[in-house]
Amino acid sequence: MKPTVLKTVDLTVSFGGLKALNGLDFELFEGQFLGLIGPNGSGKTTFFNALTGIYRPASGNVFLHGKEITGASPNKVYDYGITRTFQRLRLATSLSVLDNLIIGNQRNLNFGLWRNIFDRKYFKAELKKQTERAENLLSRFSRDLAALLFKPVASLSMIDRRRVEVCRALISDPKILLLDEPSAGMTPDETRALIDELQDWRAQHPSLGIILIEHEMELINKVSDTCVVLNYGEKIAEGRYADVSNKPSVRAAYLGED
Amino acid sequence: MRDIKTKLVILLGVVLSIVVLYGFLYLEHEWEIGLLLVALPVAILVLKRTNMLSDYQQAARAMPKLTLSSFIVGVLVLIILLRDEHFALLMLTTVMLYVTVSLGLTIQFGFAGLVNFAAIAFFGIGAYSMAVLNHHFNALPDLLIILFSGLASAFLGALLILPILRTRGHYAALITIAFGILLRTFLEVNDVFGGPQGLKVDGLEILGWNFSNSFPSLLGGGSFYMAYAITALLLAAVAYLFTRLIEASWFGLNMDSVRLDEVASASFGINAPRWKITAFMLGNFFAGLAGAIYAAMSGFIAPASFNFADSLLLVSIVLLGGIGNAVAVIPAALLIVVLPEKFQVIQEYRLLLFGIVVILILRFRPSGLMPRGLRQYFPGSST
Numbered sequence: 078m079k080p081t082v083l084k085t086v087d088l089t090v091s092f093g094g095l096k097a098l099n100g101l102d103f104e105l106f107e108g109q110f111l112g113l114i115g116p117n118g119s120g121k122t123t124f125f126n127a128l129t130g131i132y133r134p135a136s137g138n139v140f141l142h143g144k145e146i147t148g149a150s151p152n153k154v155y156d157y158g159i160t161r162t163f164q165r166l167r168l169a170t171s172l173s174v175l176d177n178l179i180i181g182n183q184r185n186l187n188f189g190l191w192r193n194i195f196d197r198k199y200f201k202a203e204l205k206k207q208t209e210r211a212e213n214l215l216s217r218f219s220r221d222l223a224a225l226l227f228k229p230v231a232s233l234s235m236i237d238r239r240r241v242e243v244c245r246a247l248i249s250d251p252k253i254l255l256l257d258e259p260s261a262g263m264t265p266d267e268t269r270a271l272i273d274e275l276q277d278w279r280a281q282h283p284s285l286g287i288i289l290i291e292h293e294m295e296l297i298n299k300v301s302d303t304c305v306v307l308n309y310g311e312k313i314a315e316g317r318y319a320d321v322s323n324k325p326s327v328r329a330a331y332l333g334e335d
Numbered sequence: 336m337r338d339i340k341t342k343l344v345i346l347l348g349v350v351l352s353i354v355v356l357y358g359f360l361y362l363e364h365e366w367e368i369g370l371l372l373v374a375l376p377v378a379i380l381v382l383k384r385t386n387m388l389s390d391y392q393q394a395a396r397a398m399p400k401l402t403l404s405s406f407i408v409g410v411l412v413l414i415i416l417l418r419d420e421h422f423a424l425l426m427l428t429t430v431m432l433y434v435t436v437s438l439g440l441t442i443q444f445g446f447a448g449l450v451n452f453a454a455i456a457f458f459g460i461g462a463y464s465m466a467v468l469n470h471h472f473n474a475l476p477d478l479l480i481i482l483f484s485g486l487a488s489a490f491l492g493a494l495l496i497l498p499i500l501r502t503r504g505h506y507a508a509l510i511t512i513a514f515g516i517l518l519r520t521f522l523e524v525n526d527v528f529g530g531p532q533g534l535k536v537d538g539l540e541i542l543g544w545n546f547s548n549s550f551p552s553l554l555g556g557g558s559f560y561m562a563y564a565i566t567a568l569l570l571a572a573v574a575y576l577f578t579r580l581i582e583a584s585w586f587g588l589n590m591d592s593v594r595l596d597e598v599a600s601a602s603f604g605i606n607a608p609r610w611k612i613t614a615f616m617l618g619n620f621f622a623g624l625a626g627a628i629y630a631a632m633s634g635f636i637a638p639a640s641f642n643f644a645d646s647l648l649l650v651s652i653v654l655l656g657g658i659g660n661a662v663a664v665i666p667a668a669l670l671i672v673v674l675p676e677k678f679q680v681i682q683e684y685r686l687l688l689f690g691i692v693v694i695l696i697l698r699f700r701p702s703g704l705m706p707r708g709l710r711q712y713f714p715g716s717s718t
Contacts, residue, residue, distance in 0.1 A: 129602055130601075131598060131601075131602070150601070151598075151601035151602050151604075152601060152604050152605070152606055154602075155602060155603055155604035156604060160602070160603070161602055163599065167596050167598065167599035168596075168599075169591060169592055169595040169596060169599075170595075171591075171595065172588075172591060172592075172595070172709070172710065173709050173710065173717065175717070176588055176591070176710060179585075179588060180588065180589070180592045180600070180603055180605070181603050183589075183603050183604040183605060184604060186585050187585070188585060188586075193580075193584035193585055193586055194577070194580045194581065194584055194586070197580075197713075200584060200712075201712075201713055201716075204712050204713070204716065208716075227709070227717045229709055245603070249603075
């Protein structure tokens with residue numbers, strides 16, 4: 078049995094009277110690829126936002142490696158090694174790909190006034206290090222991506238933007254990667270390409286835990302070790318996709334069957 | 336070989352700009368300036384069509400240090416050429432002080448995304464600090480007093496940090512507007528600061544050289560404005576260099592990130608308040624320094640010299656030039672400061688015309704006359 082990395086106990090997030098997440102118990106093992114599914118408005122993205130400190134949970138606890146991190150700020154969560162992508166891309170589109178990746182690698186940047194502004198020799202060396210790291214990551218993640226390093230993100234195609242956003246989340250060597258519907262706005266072929274690349278990455282980094290929010294069931298079936306199904310902020314099923322997808326409650330939530 | 340060509344292109348560009356600048360400042364008749372204003376866009380269009388403009392831009396990007404130092408030398412020559420022209424020198428100095436303030440706004444607004452409609456208030460704090468400190472602490476060296484005036488502006492501006500961090504967009508802008516009005520009223524009702532009548536300010540005296548006397552005849556003589564013009568040039572050059580270095584470092588990168596997407600920035604460990612505070616204080620520091628020199632130069636300041644309209648003028652310099660582009664504020668400041676002085680018509684309807692200019696710019700060229708390019712950390716680092 079692999080050790081638990083992330084665990085939530087009775088996690089609740091409410092907006093006014095609405096409980097967007099209601100008493101969620103959740104567990105992620107080291108290196109697990111977990112699919113998070115559920116109809117629109119079932120609380121999937123809310124769960125990510127509660128984990129990453131964008132929303133503050135009303136009650137319940139979050140543990141990372143057994144240490145409580147409930148209500149930690151986004152900055153802290155990043156320091157703990159949890160990074161994410163967003164459903165609607167949140168890249169800095171007017172900046173270059175390199176700039177975006179360096180933003181993702183905050184942890185390893187030096188912010189001394191002297192080292193940034195006055196000791197330009199030092200800064201040049203640091204920039205070189207960061208550029209090499211970014212280039213290396215891009216070329217390992219996807220063929221041809223490294224050629225876009227100095228292009229503005231605004232000039233990239235949708236799939237390349239998605240790739241850059243995933244790379245921005247990977248560059249700091251996180252322990253847990255949260256992917257919020259990476260297929261949104263992409264063709265099935267593009268989605269397949271991205272998922273293949275993710276699986277390759279995972280094969281090379283076996284300890285990285287991934288939680289994937291996705292509407293494409295085929296994708297979930299293909300890549301996830303296990304699934305969690307949410308509906309109205311509650312967990313209604315959990316297990317291998319093949320088992321979960323046949324559950325009457327899950328079918329009812331998705332298709333509205335009685 | 337390519338090096339020599341690059342250097343020649345830069346020198347040519349600098350000489351050409353200085354010649355145009357000389358004409359712009361020296362010519363007095365409205366028809367002369369009008370001719371220049373018609374000829375200039377045509378010339379720029381021709382340079383653009385023949386790719387000479389992009390050659391120059393590439394050259395300047397490849398050798399930024401040479402470009403900056405040639406421009407400094409060029410403006411020094413210009414100051415010497417204009418040595419007996421009080422009014423032209425006054426305009427040139429005002430332009431350079433406004434460039435300094437606009438560079439501060441570039442850091443605040445262009446990098447960190449903080450709208451500041453109180454630029455002239457921070458300029459005013461610098462000016463009043465200069466007046467008060469120079470009067471009461473005569474023993475202190477004036478360079479130190481200029482520095483203190485900048486710091487006074489930055490730290491009084493710190494009062495606004497909390498409300499600005501807690502608001503966004505229009506609301507943050509409203510806070511700065513309110514601050515500008517409050518400051519003016521405060522100065523008007525306080526007798527310590529001379530009330531509405533204002534204060535007399537002693538001229539600068541650096542290393543025993545009193546700036547308010549005419550330029551030493553040993554150095555060729557000339558208007559007393561020469562010394563202030565040179566000081567303002569040095570200040571603007573340092574502010575420009577510093578702004579550029581900020582942009583080409585992790586500081587500028589993080590400020591850009593905070594401006595473009597605060598949520599994403601937070602998710603990657605960027606402490607947004609830290610960068611907003613840095614940008615805000617730094618920008619106000621620039622404004623304070625410029626204000627101190629302005630006060631010493633004009634010899635007299637009053638609350639009425641620091642109008643809300645002037646803050647708008649400064650914001651429109653940044654908008655007209657190109658938000659976040661440090662070079663762009665220079666031609667924009669020139670146009671906005673000098674044109675009204677040359678055309679009486681514009682002087683009267685100044686604000687109306689600038690309002691129209693800002694609307695046209697926002698409608699047809701929202702990134703300004705010279706849009707900001709991709710970040711270049713070092714010459715040639717992004718290839």
